[in-house]
Amino acid sequence: MADTKILDKPQIQENKPLFGKRERRLITDPINDNNPITVQVLGICSALAITTQVSPAVVMTLAVIFVMGFANLFTSLLRHSIPKQVRMIVMLIIIAFLVTVVELSLKAINYPIYQELSVFIGLIITNCIIMGRLEAFAMADKPWPSFLDGVGNAMGYGAILIIVAFFRELFGSGSLMGWELFGPGEQFMLNTDAHWWLSWYMPNNLMVLSASALFVIGILIWVHRAWNRKLIDVS
Amino acid sequence: MELINIFIKAAFIENMVLAYFLGMCSYLAVSKTLDTAFGLGLAVIFVLGITMPINWLITTFLLSETGLLGMDLTFLRFILFIAVIASMVQLVEMVIEKYSPALYASLGIFLPLITVNCAILGGSLFMVAREYNFAESVSFGLGSGFGFFLAIVAIAAIREKIRYSNVPGPLRGLGMAFILTGLMGIGFMSLMGIDPGAIGNS
Numbered sequence: 001m002a003d004t005k006i007l008d009k010p011q012i013q014e015n016k017p018l019f020g021k022r023e024r025r026l027i028t029d030p031i032n033d034n035n036p037i038t039v040q041v042l043g044i045c046s047a048l049a050i051t052t053q054v055s056p057a058v059v060m061t062l063a064v065i066f067v068m069g070f071a072n073l074f075t076s077l078l079r080h081s082i083p084k085q086v087r088m089i090v091m092l093i094i095i096a097f098l099v100t101v102v103e104l105s106l107k108a109i110n111y112p113i114y115q116e117l118s119v120f121i122g123l124i125i126t127n128c129i130i131m132g133r134l135e136a137f138a139m140a141d142k143p144w145p146s147f148l149d150g151v152g153n154a155m156g157y158g159a160i161l162i163i164v165a166f167f168r169e170l171f172g173s174g175s176l177m178g179w180e181l182f183g184p185g186e187q188f189m190l191n192t193d194a195h196w197w198l199s200w201y202m203p204n205n206l207m208v209l210s211a212s213a214l215f216v217i218g219i220l221i222w223v224h225r226a227w228n229r230k231l232i233d234v235s
Numbered sequence: 236m237e238l239i240n241i242f243i244k245a246a247f248i249e250n251m252v253l254a255y256f257l258g259m260c261s262y263l264a265v266s267k268t269l270d271t272a273f274g275l276g277l278a279v280i281f282v283l284g285i286t287m288p289i290n291w292l293i294t295t296f297l298l299s300e301t302g303l304l305g306m307d308l309t310f311l312r313f314i315l316f317i318a319v320i321a322s323m324v325q326l327v328e329m330v331i332e333k334y335s336p337a338l339y340a341s342l343g344i345f346l347p348l349i350t351v352n353c354a355i356l357g358g359s360l361f362m363v364a365r366e367y368n369f370a371e372s373v374s375f376g377l378g379s380g381f382g383f384f385l386a387i388v389a390i391a392a393i394r395e396k397i398r399y400s401n402v403p404g405p406l407r408g409l410g411m412a413f414i415l416t417g418l419m420g421i422g423f424m425s426l427m428g429i430d431p432g433a434i435g436n437s
Contacts, residue, residue: 041409044259088350089321096314104310119360122313126353128260209424210256214417218410225405232404 026148030156032228036129037160038221039231043129048164048213050120054177057165059113061158063106063121065151067098068130072150075138082139091134092125099124129157164216172207238374241367245378248427251354252386253420258354262387263412265348272391275348276384278327280377282349283358286323287376290316290359291369316359324350354383390416 030036036043050056074094075082082090103121106114114121124130133153138146169176206212225231251257258279265275293315300307328346332339349355358379362372393415402411 038409041263042260044256044263048256048259088347089318092317092321092350093314096317100310100313103313119357119364122360123257123353123357125313125317126351126356128351128353131351209421210254211417211420211424213256214413214420218406218413218417221410221413222403222406225410229405232407 023145023148026145027152027155030149030153031159032156033231034156035160035224036132036153036157037217038224040129040132042132043127043157044217048217049210050117051161051165051168051213052172052208053169054162054165056113056116057158057161059106059110060117060120061154061161063102064124064127064130064157065154067095067102067124068133068150068154069147070098070150071095071130072133072138072146073143075134076141076143076146079139087135087139091131095130095134096125129153160217160220163220164213167216168207168212171204172212174203238370241371241374242378242381245375246382246385247423250382250386250423251357251379252383253416253423255357257357258352258383261348261352262383262390262416263409266387266391266394266412269388269391269395272387276387278346278349279352279354279383279387280380282320282324282327283355283376283380283383284373285327285376286320286355287358287362287372288369289319289323291362291367291372293319294363295369312363316356320355320359321350354379386419389419 034040050060071091071094075091078090078094099122102124103114106117106121130150133150137149141149166176245251249255252259252262261275266272294309294312296302297304298308298312298315324346328339331346358376362375365375367375390412394412397411397415406414
């Protein structure tokens with residue numbers, strides 16, 4: 001990891017700022033240079049099936065930010081007392097506990113969204129990015145930077161999720177966050193007085209199919225790497 | 236007959252990787268060469284086939300209201316499932332190491348990876364959601380394991396060949412793997428109209 005070099009440097013100054021340069025990098029790095037999905041290739045599993053609409057993607061992002069921030073925090077607090085051989089199981093129990101909290105809260109707060117996400121909330125447990133960050137960062141660093149790293153990575157993950165959901169919902173059903181933007185909705189087809197600009201677009205059913213998420217991410221990776229050329233795979 | 240239908244449905248029509256995107260991480264990370272993909276595929280079939288019936292027993296006899304404890308403990312599902320999967324993977328690893336060092340050497344590092352393979356936990360959660368019985372859960376486990384095996388071997392073979400093609404730089408590697416998986420997904424979608432039940436009855 002690129003971060004380990006910074007960690008090993010002895011800390012001379014006593015009063016470090018709570019939100020200094022390093023902390024800011026922990027948040028911004030995973031959004032571009034070290035993005036969980038397009039660069040680290042982690043956390044794709046539970047993400048793609050819920051990106052047909054923007055609102056479940058937003059809920060999923062919030063859930064992952066919560067789980068990841070606190071899983072990193074708790075693992076970091078416990079890092080000296082976890083035996084190395086059983087660390088996987090300990091981490092999984094911490095994550096499973098947090099996911100259970102999220103699942104039950106979501107069930108109480110917004111039941112329709114809960115039903116729409118169904119098993120995918122449970123699958124946050126096996127979201128590789130959480131495990132990956134716990135292993136790579138939280139086991140070796142202080143609680144506050146670990147918390148920020150968790151939140152930053154979850155935001156990088158959520159950014160991709162929301163971008164993919166944006167394109168899929170816009171072209172797949174001609175709407176955004178459930179608001180009809182364009183496309184031949186029934187009211188526009190039947191009512192000839194409706195605005196003409198609302199009814200020219202025929203929704204592309206391919207974008208609703210699960211395969212299109214892979215195309216959108218593939219193209220996203222293409223654009224991202226063409227813009228940030230140091231990420232290009234040379235092998 | 237019902238069991239064969241569930242197997243075929245899980246392996247082809249509702250393929251874990253290509254229809255539900257589960258197990259994507261290891262699918263993309265381990266599909267660079269055919270040999271390793273083959274090993275991981277076999278290990279996944281094995282682990283799915285074992286954990287699914289065990290998790291079925293846990294849901295039926297421990298967590299449900301009619302079970303041994305007489306309490307509705309479904310909120311403990313995630314923690315118990317993941318603990319079963321983690322310990323099963325550990326157990327499988329030890330057994331293979333003891334009895335077949337050759338297989339262990341070829342699977343080695345991929346076995347622990349399986350713990351966080353979403354297809355395993357996803358399979359158990361689907362099994363609960365669809366209310367399968369014991370025999371059906373075995374068949375579903377083996378079927379979805381076989382589906383994963385099929386998908387990962389196919390993509391690995393394609394990725395080995397595509398290395399000799401002139402792909403645009405930024406798209407090389409990961410980007411291409413995503414687009415290929417999407418195309419394979421569309422291919423598998425053509426199986427979607429098949430109703431295995433109807434074939435059995437005719």
